[in-house]
Amino acid sequence: MVIVQEVWHLRSGYDGRAQDVMQELDDLVGPAAHEHPGWCGHARFLQSTGPSGEVVMLYPWRSRVLHEELAAREEPLLAEFNRNYCAAPREIRYFAELAVDVEHEHHDAEQVSDPVRTRTLAGRVALVTGASRGIGRAIALALAADGADVAVNVRAAETAAADAVAQIRALGRRAESFQADVTEAAAAEPLVASVIERMGRLDILVNNVGDFHFKPLDAMEPTEWERILNSNLSSVFYLTRAALPAMRAGGFGRIVNLGLSPVEIVRGAPNIAAYAVAKTGVLVLTRSLAAEQAPYGITVNTVSPGLIDNGHLPPTQKVWMEKRVPMGRLGRSEEVAAAVAFLVSPPASYISGANLAVGGGWDWDNRPVDHDHDVRKLFGAGGGA
Numbered sequence: 001m002v003i004v005q006e007v008w009h010l011r012s013g014y015d016g017r018a019q020d021v022m023q024e025l026d027d028l029v030g031p032a033a034h035e036h037p038g039w040c041g042h043a044r045f046l047q048s049t050g051p052s053g054e055v056v057m058l059y060p061w062r063s064r065v066l067h068e069e070l071a072a073r074e075e076p077l078l079a080e081f082n083r084n085y086c087a088a089p090r091e092i093r094y095f096a097e098l099a100v101d102v103e104h105e106h107h108d109a110e111q112v113s114d115p116v117r118t119r120t121l122a123g124r125v126a127l128v129t130g131a132s133r134g135i136g137r138a139i140a141l142a143l144a145a146d147g148a149d150v151a152v153n154v155r156a157a158e159t160a161a162a163d164a165v166a167q168i169r170a171l172g173r174r175a176e177s178f179q180a181d182v183t184e185a186a187a188a189e190p191l192v193a194s195v196i197e198r199m200g201r202l203d204i205l206v207n208n209v210g211d212f213h214f215k216p217l218d219a220m221e222p223t224e225w226e227r228i229l230n231s232n233l234s235s236v237f238y239l240t241r242a243a244l245p246a247m248r249a250g251g252f253g254r255i256v257n258l259g260l261s262p263v264e265i266v267r268g269a270p271n272i273a274a275y276a277v278a279k280t281g282v283l284v285l286t287r288s289l290a291a292e293q294a295p296y297g298i299t300v301n302t303v304s305p306g307l308i309d310n311g312h313l314p315p316t317q318k319v320w321m322e323k324r325v326p327m328g329r330l331g332r333s334e335e336v337a338a339a340v341a342f343l344v345s346p347p348a349s350y351i352s353g354a355n356l357a358v359g360g361g362w363d364w365d366n367r368p369v370d371h372d373h374d375v376r377k378l379f380g381a382g383g384g385a
């Protein structure tokens with residue numbers, strides 16, 4: 001924590017009217033004032049008239065870097081205010097870097113009942129794996145729209161990651177891309193360390209990576225089996241393990257893992273056995289972690305997409321999928337992202353170990369099997385989608 005002191009030098013004529021001036025400032029910013037990180041009520045501040053002609057404010061803030069970024073973002077908003085009321089630019093001083101965090105989840109309970117602040121993630125940093133495209137990118141954007149700064153993990157597609165970063169920055173949030181293959185155990189700790197170093201903290205982890213594979217077991221190579229389990233299940237373990245120390249130190253954490261909509265009851269899943277085994281494992285991992293981490297202010301949940309158009313489905317697969325969904329259409333990445341955003345938001349502060357299906361009513365109980373005998377035509381010899 002750092003104590004930030006801001007001194008506003010008022011023009012003559014406004015002496016003794018600090019309270020009125022602050023109200024003017026609030027009015028100028030409008031309804032956004034209360035969603036604005038660091039604004040009145042969000043980071044608690046002390047205000048005094050100080051010496052005549054000055055407004056002095058003290059903010060307990062999470063880090064100097066976060067405050068400096070906020071101050072830079074505020075400048076355009078404050079230009080008019082400065083012109084009208086101030087005789088000189090505001091002065092900013094930093095005091096006492098302390099190794100404690102003042103923003104804890106006990107505020108979440110208050111925020112649930114506050115309609116203005118519901119779902120705000122301001123001041124939080126989220127790491128989303130595989131966020132260069134598809135559902136991961138939609139999740140990164142949804143979290144940014146709700147106020148979070150976002151670390152965009154990518155394995156290879158750096159141009160796509162740069163686009164995602166630019167989109168997030170356009171929303172006024174901080175964003176950086178982080179290249180790492182999350183299937184490698186050794187990559188997890190350096191990835192988390194670098195997020196904390198470059199972004200200041202880590203509050204939210206979304207384990208989104210999870211390669212799909214469509215192939216009968218008799219045709220599957222052991223290397224393919226391992227790849228699918230690593231991509232969908234082991235990566236969740238590696239990353240979560242690496243992220244937990246920082247979350248526990250801060251007394252706050254939100255982890256969301258990506259599952260698969262019909263995987264709730266253990267059952268056979270022809271042609272996608274490796275994927276279904278891994279996603280069932282994700283559910284078990286989620287529930288185990290939810291119980292283990294509950295005492296530390298960390299929630300762990302699964303969001304399970306049904307059949308989602310991730311932007312690169314071959315048309316034949318798309319038609320096949322649409323026929324199987326009771327709603328008669330594929331889901332959108334944004335619809336999955338909305339569920340993730342809810343589970344990391346203040347109103348979800350008491351939800352842990354849940355599995356939220358986003359599947360348009362899809363259930364394998366009434367699933368036709370005609371395609372099971374002819375999978376190669378539909379999904380190709382390679383098996384990936």
Ligand SMILES: NC(=O)c1ccc[n+]([C@@H]2O[C@H](COP(=O)([O-])OP(=O)(O)OC[C@H]3O[C@@H](n4cnc5c(N)ncnc54)[C@H](OP(=O)(O)O)[C@@H]3O)[C@@H](O)[C@H]2O)c1
Pocket residue numbers: 129130131132133134135136153154155156157158180181182183207208209210211212231258259260261304305306307308309310
């Ligand atoms: N789409 C669906 O219908 C559906 C249905 C149920 C569940 N899901 C689940 O939802 C999640 C997202 O699916 P999606 O369809 O959006 O996937 P996608 O479009 O294939 O996107 C995958 C993303 O993950 C990245 N990635 C892949 N392997 C990685 C690795 N080892 N390390 C780091 N990044 C990696 C990719 O980056 P690069 O481009 O750099 O490789 C890309 O950004 C997955 O867990 C999936 O199993 C999807």
